[in-house]
Amino acid sequence: MNIAVTGLNATDNPGPGVPVIRSLKEAKEINGKIIGLAYDPLEPGLYVENLTDKCYQIPYPSSGLENLFNRISKINEIEKIDLLIPTLDSELYGFVKLQDKLREIGIKTFLPTLEQLNIRGKDKLFDFCKENDIKVPKNILVTSAQELSKIPNQFSYPVVIKGIFYEAYIANNLDEALSAFNKLSYKWGFPIIVQEYIKGDEFNVVALGDGRGTTVGAVAMRKLYITDKGKGWSGITIDDPNIISVSRKVIKKTKWRSGMELEFIKDSKTNEYYLLEINPRFPAWVYLAPAAGQNLPYALVKLANGEHVQPFDSFEIGKIFVRCAWDLITDIKFLEKITVKGEN
Amino acid sequence: MLNISIPKNLAVSDSGFLFLTSTGETFTLNEIGHFIFKQFQQNGTLEDVKKKVVQEYDVDPASLEKDLDDFIGQLKAYNLVETK
Numbered sequence: 001m002n003i004a005v006t007g008l009n010a011t012d013n014p015g016p017g018v019p020v021i022r023s024l025k026e027a028k029e030i031n032g033k034i035i036g037l038a039y040d041p042l043e044p045g046l047y048v049e050n051l052t053d054k055c056y057q058i059p060y061p062s063s064g065l066e067n068l069f070n071r072i073s074k075i076n077e078i079e080k081i082d083l084l085i086p087t088l089d090s091e092l093y094g095f096v097k098l099q100d101k102l103r104e105i106g107i108k109t110f111l112p113t114l115e116q117l118n119i120r121g122k123d124k125l126f127d128f129c130k131e132n133d134i135k136v137p138k139n140i141l142v143t144s145a146q147e148l149s150k151i152p153n154q155f156s157y158p159v160v161i162k163g164i165f166y167e168a169y170i171a172n173n174l175d176e177a178l179s180a181f182n183k184l185s186y187k188w189g190f191p192i193i194v195q196e197y198i199k200g201d202e203f204n205v206v207a208l209g210d211g212r213g214t215t216v217g218a219v220a221m222r223k224l225y226i227t228d229k230g231k232g233w234s235g236i237t238i239d240d241p242n243i244i245s246v247s248r249k250v251i252k253k254t255k256w257r258s259g260m261e262l263e264f265i266k267d268s269k270t271n272e273y274y275l276l277e278i279n280p281r282f283p284a285w286v287y288l289a290p291a292a293g294q295n296l297p298y299a300l301v302k303l304a305n306g307e308h309v310q311p312f313d314s315f316e317i318g319k320i321f322v323r324c325a326w327d328l329i330t331d332i333k334f335l336e337k338i339t340v341k342g343e344n
Numbered sequence: 345m346l347n348i349s350i351p352k353n354l355a356v357s358d359s360g361f362l363f364l365t366s367t368g369e370t371f372t373l374n375e376i377g378h379f380i381f382k383q384f385q386q387n388g389t390l391e392d393v394k395k396k397v398v399q400e401y402d403v404d405p406a407s408l409e410k411d412l413d414d415f416i417g418q419l420k421a422y423n424l425v426e427t428k
Contacts, residue, residue, distance in 0.1 A: 201367070221368075222367060222368030222369075224368065235368075236368040237368075238365060238366060238367060238368040239353065239365040239366055240366050240367070266367075317355075317365045318355065318363055318365065
């Protein structure tokens with residue numbers, strides 16, 4: 001089968017496309033082509049040898065879903081795509097809306113519903129966790145700078161000021177909170193999330209839900225090295241039944257259909273875990289999952305094909321990923337081809 | 345009598361490299377620390393451990409008492425041993 005994957009932006013804020021493809025290539029059962037879909041001619045995944053069989057540039061969903069669909073239809077006429085795996089948060093809403101039209105032209109997807117996407121939104125997660133007895137940092141949603149004065153009534157500084165889609169700053173006082181509010185609202189809009197700051201270590205889980213409430217697999221990891229953008233640059237699989245159990249609960253309650261990443265923080269004072277975020281796609285460190293014995297991207301392919309997948313019940317503890325900045329050398333002709341023809 | 349044991353979630357390699365499987369934390373023991381830790385792995389009492397250290401190393405009992413207290417305190421702080 002021919003599988004198209006997006007998110008080849010393996011930069012210092014890496015998309016999950018490259019590790020998803022590497023995971024699929026580990027599965028010997030997959031025959032057919034891997035087609036890389038990139039939004040930018042300089043997405044590094046385009047330049048990795050033996051990663052994709054063919055690459056195409058596609059328009060951003062923000063330029064209109066019709067444009068995106070038309071481009072994918074054209075690509076499909078050439079490549080006969082069986083399955084499309086979008087891997088970026090920002091494109092998911094668009095692909096969820098397009099999934100019926102994609103199915104009509106023979107392209108399967110395995111995506112969460114719009115309702116599921118909304119439940120785990122940064123502005124909704126608090127309510128979901130409270131309803132389901134999952135520990136979550138206290139938060140308030142603010143839409144004006146004046147509302148920041150409420151902070152001391154809710155919790156004490158420092159606090160975390162988060163954008164509705166991306167980015168977060170730690171603010172130690174009202175001045176810093178205002179500065180973060182202005183930056184984030186200008187960039188990402190409203191509301192702004194003001195969250196209780198919990199000091200502790202970060203833990204993550206990559207998981208896959210089958211859409212009926214079953215967790216097909218889940219692998220827990222602790223970040224060993226974190227970049228200044230907050231990205232894990234190395235990590236190790238760990239044996240922590242608590243966060244796996246919370247992840248299973250989230251999948252059961254939401255009937256999650258797709259890959260996901262759950263981000264936790266362990267309070268250094270109380271040793272309690274708090275769920276910070278749910279990302280509605282595989283993380284950029286997903287290649288650690290097959291390395292630890294759970295090839296979750298391949299399991300997603302089987303689910304998308306309607307096959308029965310036996311849930312994984314264990315994974316190898318102590319597997320480590322270390323990300324590497326590695327310069328790829330190419331020729332101007334390659335850049336020319338992907339820029340002018342939109343394919344390579 | 346104080347008994348010291350190793351928690352189940354701690355993997356100990358032959359080289360004295362410790363890995364807490366529940367948190368992903370890793371630690372390295374020096375030669376003497378590793379020797380002492382191996383005695384803990386045999387579930388001996390603290391008195392047994394002291395005797396073995398005195399047999400193996402040139403150390404006076406008073407210094408050993410103090411250093412061993414400090415060492416156990418550090419191990420406990422990092423959840424690397426359990427005492428009862």
